[in-house]
Amino acid sequence: MTAEISALDLEEAGAVLAAESARFASFGWMRGTSGNLSVVLTRDPLRLAVTASGHDKGELTPADVVLVDGQGAAVQGGKPSAEAELHARVAALTGAGAVVHVHTVASVAMGRREPGGIVFKDLEMLKGVGQPAHDVEVTLPVIANSQDMKVLGDRLEAARDPRMPAVVVAGHGLYVWGADPRQARHHTEVVEWLLELELSQR
Ligand SMILES: CSCCC(=O)C(=O)COP(=O)(O)O
Numbered sequence: 001m002t003a004e005i006s007a008l009d010l011e012e013a014g015a016v017l018a019a020e021s022a023r024f025a026s027f028g029w030m031r032g033t034s035g036n037l038s039v040v041l042t043r044d045p046l047r048l049a050v051t052a053s054g055h056d057k058g059e060l061t062p063a064d065v066v067l068v069d070g071q072g073a074a075v076q077g078g079k080p081s082a083e084a085e086l087h088a089r090v091a092a093l094t095g096a097g098a099v100v101h102v103h104t105v106a107s108v109a110m111g112r113r114e115p116g117g118i119v120f121k122d123l124e125m126l127k128g129v130g131q132p133a134h135d136v137e138v139t140l141p142v143i144a145n146s147q148d149m150k151v152l153g154d155r156l157e158a159a160r161d162p163r164m165p166a167v168v169v170a171g172h173g174l175y176v177w178g179a180d181p182r183q184a185r186h187h188t189e190v191v192e193w194l195l196e197l198e199l200s201q202r
């Protein structure tokens with residue numbers, strides 16, 4: 001059975017993604033049209049609202065969103081993000097309800113310094129990704145970049161740590177997920193804070 005997605009549902013999702021995108025863009029994390037966001041609308045079959053490709057992510061309107069299927073192919077709307085397939089893969093793999101992709105300087109810089117993964121420990125901010133503040137090492141995986149979203153998805157699946165809702169894509173940026181757009185935003189802000197801290201220390 002195919003779940004019906006009304007135009008209003010899609011536009012409501014677009015309004016949420018536009019607001020989240022404007023916030024990340026204001027931080028300088030989505031410069032020069034970079035980055036993309038998605039939210040899951042139905043699970044069976046998997047359908048996501050994903051930001052349209054090539055737009056200035058600080059200027060999105062509720063209409064700048066595309067409905068995609070579990071392979072990231074457009075079902076309704078214009079041209080989806082070039083990374084829509086990876087969003088769908090993350091949602092299917094992790095059960096996340098929202099996925100954030102930002103191009104932050106700290107994620108690329110730390111991915112270069114620690115290509116085997118970035119280890120965090122003894123930081124109160126780790127509670128923001130559901131981990132204890134003390135005595136536990138939490139690793140943020142780093143995966144090699146690819147223009148092939150299937151390859152990137154395979155790398156993410158192999159490398160991801162269930163204790164950390166994020167992965168750095170080397171030379172590219174950061175993928176973060178959460179149960180809904182609000183939690184995905186909080187996870188993004190926490191992981192970016194951790195990366196900026198480590199970058200300032202090393
Ligand atoms: C200068 S951005 C290069 C493409 C990219 O990595 C990105 O995140 C934006 O792609 P989209 O198709 O979602 O606009």
Ligand SMILES: [Zn+2]
Pocket residue numbers: 034035036083101103172173
């Ligand atoms: Zn990107």
